[in-house]
Amino acid sequence: MKNVEVLLVNAFIHQGAGGNAAGVVFHADRQQLTRAEKLAIAHAVGASETAFVAQDDEVDFELSFFTPTEEVDFCGHATLAAFSMMYKTGLVREGQFTQRTKADLLAVTIDPSGHVVMQQRLPEYRGVLSYEAIAELIGLDAALLASTQLPIEIVSTGLADIIVPIPHGYLDSIQVNQPLMTEFCHKHHVIGLHAFELSNDSTDVTASCRNFAPLVGIAEESATGSANGTLACYLTKHGVMADSPHFTFEQGRAMECLSLISVTVESDEHGIIDVRVGGAAQLMASKNIQL
Template sequence: MTSSQLPIYIIDAFTKELFKGNQAAVVPLEHWLSESMMQSIASENNLSETAFFVKNPEGVFEIRWFSPLKEIDFCGHATLASAYVIFNHLGEKGILSFWAKAVDTIEVHEREKGLIEMSFPNRAPERVTESPEALRTGLSIAPLEFYKNQQAYFAVYVSEDDVKNVVPNLEKLTTLAPLDVVVTAPSKEYDFVSRYFWPANGGVEDPVTGSIHAGLAPFWAKRLGKQSLVALQASKRSGVLYCHVSEERVFISGACVEYLKGTIGIRA
């Protein structure tokens, strides 16, 4: 049995303020670990996601994301955190590319004022005419309408206060797996607000969910008649996302704050 030291960073994503936004652990690798080892590290970290990446011979960073419970197909905030680590600790500057099976290539740019921009596929949701009973009864406040994309059900409210005050019935929402639930409404200070519940896939409520804004941004762009939007995810930690929508892509930008740099000691 041999031991090795792996670098690890914990980054607060989609915020300029420490202890806000969504925490992600980032573990750069030279070679892939076993899935069981990566899941064990993610479970030990007990954060929304832990991202692992390996730079391939073409210079693309192949990335995988793990919640404390399972591997996740698509995670925006941990991609943002990984880009921050690559730009600030691994010597890359300007533009880089990630690749993941579920979303293909994610191009990332450094922008002004400390922002990092990610290019996601447009995952606009479609209207749900017949919603599951667990969805209808799993939210304490009845929404105006429901939508759905590859990732989650969208519960759309008239009022920002409804989004902030709704209480999820986690037992019922868990039965909707593999889909999660996002609640959303227009906002006076921002363009729209949201909260994200994912009891079957990662935890009770995700602090800030970059991936779901690949669906939220095109939904609100169409409804509000504007292509550039500013969003607030109104969790306890909260986070701000800057969104721009094109026909095929959704560009999500955010800031990061570094909380921790350390090493993991593992035996394999």
Template sequence: MKNIRVYHVDAFTREPFAGNPAGVVPDAGTLTLPQMQKIANELNLPESAFLLPAEHPEADFRIRYFSPTVEIDFCGHATVASSWVLATELGWLAKSSRIVFETNVGLIPVELETAEGKLQRVQMTQIKPSVKEIALDREAVARMVGIAPDDPDERYPLKLASTGGVHLLVPVRSRAAIDQAEPLFAELGNLNKQHGITTTHLFTTDASSGFDLYTRDFAPAIGIMEDPVTGAANGALAGYLALEKLLPAGEQHHLVVGQGHAIDRPGTLYVTVDTTGQDPVVRVAGAAHVTIAGLMRV
């Protein structure tokens, strides 16, 4: 029997019991992949991150992400959580203000933003965004995500978008419609598996004061009914807004995204979309709170 350090971190919030919880295992080098999956299942959080020695010469750590049921290629909130643990619990901040993670989708650099020596936010630069057409009937999608037939917002296209994982972006007219959504999880999960979709991401510009966008995310295909506050999906959304010319080119855009309020886990994401170059660059930032630190006996 061996003891494994485990952290439970609430990401995209400064408060405990809010935002999106992630497991972080900072010393996973001796674990097998089946053990990582079993630990993620035992923690039963939306995703858990496992840090291993880097293989890429420019990376500080290899990171792998698991939902309770499957490994996924990239997870934003677990990246924020891992960065927060390294910086505040394990002394990384004393030697560097930058961490580079090697993921299944490529290198993810993270900047540690401080004030008066204290960590305030971490900001990850996600991989180059992409969008893809998908032939789906809006009314059928509305039925599966549990909103009314006239709730989808036809000003914006229904598309797949990615900065790592593949997300089905569903534009919705109002925050109220998003909050009232009651998905048909079995059907939605089958649709997502059929098209290789990680999550279905509802979004609206009808956000409350202080926010530019409001979102909600469902991921039954990977064993998560609802992912409270999603760094990967909101990064993909930001890339979609740039690639679909819904944000003016040649500028840096700063968006504040709210998510999790519908399930009493409110979180805030600070998203920068740089459209000054040939390809948009998406950076997603947020804070975190280490809620539990302990040992798991494996």
């Protein structure tokens, strides 16, 4: 019988609160955890994702990510949780590291304050969807969605999401049809739907967001690193907030669990050349799971 310690961490916290819960398991290689055991642990933890950290022969670490129902190629908030805890427990010091994920080899930087910044894959734009198709998924009128004059687009920086602009004031009115959303995501090979409304000029927040991924067992998520990296690329592509490469997104408001995600997008004359997502995390608890 194996006794596995799992750290429960809130990632992308704002002023010491909010964030998105993730499980973190160190030394997954030493414990010789199988894929089935990782899935069982993630199911027992019940967080949207659990990260398993292992040593790697070529780079610093290998990370794998499991929802309660399946493995996913990458998870931003679980990466943040894992590296933040490695720093706070003394497994690493500040500096730059390389993690192997199923999405890619990606850089992670930790500054002396423990702030973690994660590199993401360069964006892939996989097509535009109709307002009518999305309207029935989220309970808003197609004409209302069209009034943003921005497209609904599938974009990936490691995980493919449907990026959906919402007119200001309507984000909290979304009512997801879970069965339809699950079927739609499966058909279009996306992890979920990331809706946003641009903030007004009186705030430093670029946009407020909501994220839904029922295909992988997540009804709604309070902070998503990968999806907000994708959103920053979408906004850059379409010339929104074009005067700055820095974006700040809030998420989780509708869940009463406000989170803050920072993104920097670097571009040159050929397009986007670097995407980095950052935030803070804190340990909430730990638990032992017996297999």
